[in-house]
Amino acid sequence: MKSLKSIAFLVLFSTLTFFCRADEGMWLPQLLQQLNEKQMKALGMKISASDIYSINKSSLKDAIVSFGGFCTAEVISDKGLLLTNHHCGFDAIQNHSTLDHNYIRDGFWAKNNAEEMPNPGLFATFIVRIDEVTKEAMAGVTADMDDRARQSQIDKNIAALRSSVKKETYQDVLVRPFFDGNKYYAFVTETYKDVRLVGAPPSSIGNFGKDTDNWSWPRHTGDFSMFRIYAGPDGKPAEFSPNNVPYKPKRSLSISLDGTAKNDFTMVFGFPGRTMEYLPSVAVEQIVTMNDPAKIAIRDKALVIMDDAMRKDEGIKIQYASKYAGVQNAYKKWQGEVLGINRTKAIDKKKAYEAEFQKRVDAAPKWKTQYGNLLNEINTAYAQYVYDEYNADVDKRLFASLMEMYYTSGTNMLQSEELKKLVEKGDNNYSKIADKLYGNTDLDDAKKTMEALEKDPKSLLQKYKEDDVNKLLASINTSYNQQTGSAIGAVQARINTLQRQYMQAQMEVFAEKKFYPDANSTLRVAYGKVAGYQPRDGVEYDYYTYLDGVMEKYKPGDYEFDVPQKLRDLYKAKDYGQYGSGGRLPVCFIATNHTTGGNSGSPVLDAYGNLVGLNFDRVWEGTMSDLNYDPSICRNIMVDIRYVLFIIDKFAGATNLIKEM
Template identity: 40%
Template sequence: MKRALLTLFVALSISSNLFADEGMWLPSLINKLNIKDMQADGLKLSAEDIYSINHSSLKDAVVALDHGSCTGELISNEGLLLTNHHCGFGEIQAHSSVEHDYLRDGFWALKKEDELPNPGKTVSFLVSIEDVTSKVEKNVTSEMTEDKRREEISKISRELITAATKDTHYNANVKSMFDGNKYLLFVYETFRDIRLVGAPPESIGKFGGDTDNWMWPRHTGDFSMFRVYCAPDGSPAEYSKDNVPLKPRHFLPISLKGIEKDDYAMVMGYPGSTDRFKTSWGVQNTMEVTNSIRIKIRTEKLRILKEYMNTSQKAKIQYASKYARSSNYWKNSIGQNKGLKKLHVVEDKQAIEKAFSNWVASSTERTEEYGDALKLIADSYKNNEAQVALNYYYEGIIGGPEAIRFAYQFSRLESSLEKGDAEKIKKTIEYIKSDIPTYFKDYDAATDAKLVSSLGYIVTQNIDRKYLPEDYNVKSQKELDKKVQKYFKKSIFTSQAKVEAFLANPSLKRLQKDPIYDLMNQVFSKYREISKERSASTKEKAKGRRLFVKGLLEMNPDKKYYPNANSTMRVTYGTVKGYDPADGVHYDYFTTLKGYIEKYDPNNPEFQTPKRLIDLYNAKDFGQYADENGILHTCFISDNDITGGNSGSPVINGNGELIGAAFDGNWEAMSGDIAFEHKLQRCICVDIRFVLWVVDKYAGATNLIDEMTLVK
């Protein structure tokens, strides 16, 4: 009886409208789907104020960093950009040295000439969104194989991209929505001269470290600042001293009025990936395969990295960014598994699947079209040895250590040497050389050898031996250690001097005999072999999901659906509010500098506090950034729907003014990428007043404050 009631409840709930806080909405559809609800919640703007292709709008102030790894927002008419500290962490680390440790001490450019260039970093502005589904699918038929379908869609997509960018400096992509049931063309303008302007020390920007990551209450000043430069005519350009600060179409004014409980809050950004149409079999696979393998491998990886980082300041700087990247989703996976179990997500998904099956079975036409959908999905997860192997490969062999990935870059050189193509050899060597100084600056061969051996041995103990490369087919950790040490001693890939010497006089025979290069070829050969074995079930799963999602949309015609996040611009709206994570526990919606000081622990590197900050706190020198009671707020939470990629996203009030920058989700709702939890899911944001206080009072970078438009 309980099961029947649960199924009925889920079937009813999926046919009703969502809570205002759930949903990553496409900005081009806000006028059609959301604007009335948004205005009822407190928005004072029109849909055209948010997204317009004819006039400046909020979308023109929100950018994708590095093609969607993070989000940023323009906060001045001189191209000044705000994002998270952890989004700029790689650049801060790259500019750091023992002599100039910007991670430890922070960095502030008090004049534009002091701003630091960052080769390879990009900022992309969304130009337009167009629904191209009918064009993409014009030659697609239900009788096509999945391979033929994908081939046809790719062909038309390339044609649409070419047409959209012809005679422009724009770039574009076609993105699948609703698991292949809709296609949108996104056009971007991408700038490539992005300079570091300011960043607080880690003791502010990363205060709380791994302990506080994904947690609330939070007191972290997670922000950094860059500036977008362009050619004198306003077009994108590579770094040049002749470039000038960008004059954006729109930048965000900044509110000093602060926030109150239940205030309207809107987040615009580039969320990376969600999977809220995932079935029960997919959720189980996420917990038992994806997350469990990631946790197992990265626990050991982080131990090895930390061991080396503790040896010196230089070592800490070298591996700070690598450690942070690996740690972030290691902890996320732990929290997600706990959340998925605690919130009974598998059972909820099974109830949706039962309701769907009943709906399909009630019609002959539906049975013909959708009858195989769930079976295709379920069967794709059976006999998943190959999938397990692929996950272990990615985490433990290809994605864990670095030498194997670095050696892979030389595959093109091997091909050029085999063909004797002098021009290609020259170009390939130039390409490889451009990466060498940066790579070896942050590389320790002894540490990487430990990763190759230790992580590799974990892989050997957890996958069928038929999937192992020859050199990993060992009987003990000691045997693999000995083999790896020998390889690292003989290989050219373990030091900058050896690589440069080889490139000065490249030899095909020397390259092919190199032990790490040979190991790389074994690894990728096996990886491709396993991927091919897995490909058939992957295609069947894709077909099943496409039919399942199409059926769900048809089953609930009155429901407002939003597509999964896929690194395209989305808007989410809700309110500022606290939550109750457990019986007898209530979390307020904001934190203050008082709590920051209370967490200070001189014996814990994660909770260090700069003396200057303590002195300013004791003097109550908060300037115009304190609230009406003289209290400086540090962070706040809202019920906005975010995920990875939203880091750095602007949090905007009902007037279109910046009130904060999103930087994290909360521990109790780590299951949110798969199932949004209305009562628990929160977006953790740094209060913009804390950001400005650090820039102004702590750093003395009043030149930056003077650029901004402050609204009191």
């Protein structure tokens, strides 16, 4: 009997952990005073919630921008200077790089405004205010509506909302769903479209460790780059113009050189992209046993081919650097996600949570009527569901390898008649098939294609329609849509409906829990404490790394671990200036802040709201925090602001930027 009581206690405890994680969450800043301020102060925060978000005075939110819609950046001077990650600015750095001016390899530092380089398409968006508009968005929505009618009504309401919200003519309004469509918020925004490259360290600093160290700790990467926002002469958003002037912000972040210590409060402010924290156990199980392994296998093939070509040719390295980084980033992340879910027994914990959910539902007649069969329906739905940066030679090899992998995988979902004929004619030799396809096209030549587009676009369009590669793609898409596309779409629509109902049910049934909405690229605050962790038995990681570790990893001439001569000289002389601590130079640190993609470039703030670091990654074992946050192994990785300033000042000699901050 005692043993059974112990087991019951453990199950209950694992369920209750869903309500007690002090470090978990990506919180809406306008709700911090209501939901989080007390807990944040208990963890050590010294400022108020209104210092973080306010519409009546300048606040920290006025220094935070969505950088290009894919990262976060922060204003660090009164002249619109932005700080973000090196990997966030990488496309801009790559686009300005040539073999003669290789800014990826050598870095770039503008000595004055005239040398700062424009980046068409890059923008910085500020949040002016956030308002709940659930009532307005849901007006006219009834319980008997199907999903299509429901969404149509909501879309009409949102269109009306966007035109009625009070704003300036140069501002915009975005309305976003939260909690799977159970709540809606409107964001009044200001977007600046003239954002210029100011500075970036060489990749041997900004991307030190590359693929080997990605998603890993200990880390020694100076992952930062600098840009500047430009505005029209009136200070308002404007398209690029030589007449534009540096933006004068409402707020810029103060920088602290004090560093952080174990258990210090930290806060990450940014635009996290996507999480799925409230999925049922059946969905998470499908992700880690089916979806992730399939995606990992496909990318493994692609990475081998790109890596081989990039190591042999500097030109291809420039062409494929960004593409390779994106593929590799996801590849390694999914591996860590599977590892973390299994190691923390996340699926078992979700099942315990669902058992408690069902128990509470069954005990309340109203809930039993409304939600009694919800989990069974979800399980049934998922069971049905189961059923210019271009080089022609590299791309051809990718095609051959991936097509062979798919065609021989045993599934016929994409095996159109066109593909089967192609394979038969090629005698199952996929390199030969690729040679034939790529040998009969001019569309892999950017120069010829652009010339044809300018000269005779109609002829180019006809050539595109008749191109063998395009015909193959069209046949595969048609085959997919005919065989499985519509069926999968119908099941996915059903899953979306059930997930919305499940989210609503969780908030009702677990009324004592503080729910934060899943990330959706809107402004959020995450908070936690500086802490090391134990990734596995017998291993314990500290929370800080130093320049000593960079030198320990140094491999002369290596693709991933080379170190610039000047940085080695500074290390040898211990010439750290005001940025050192105890005779050493801090490089990176970790904490328990809950982050995800989109948080790259987010400022890391101390208890007083000062900038102490720059978020850029998560530890490999904790990448599963998109599905299930666990404080035992989930850590975000940050570059120490002292290392950033040291590189700008001592390494690059960009004293103009140091003086500006």
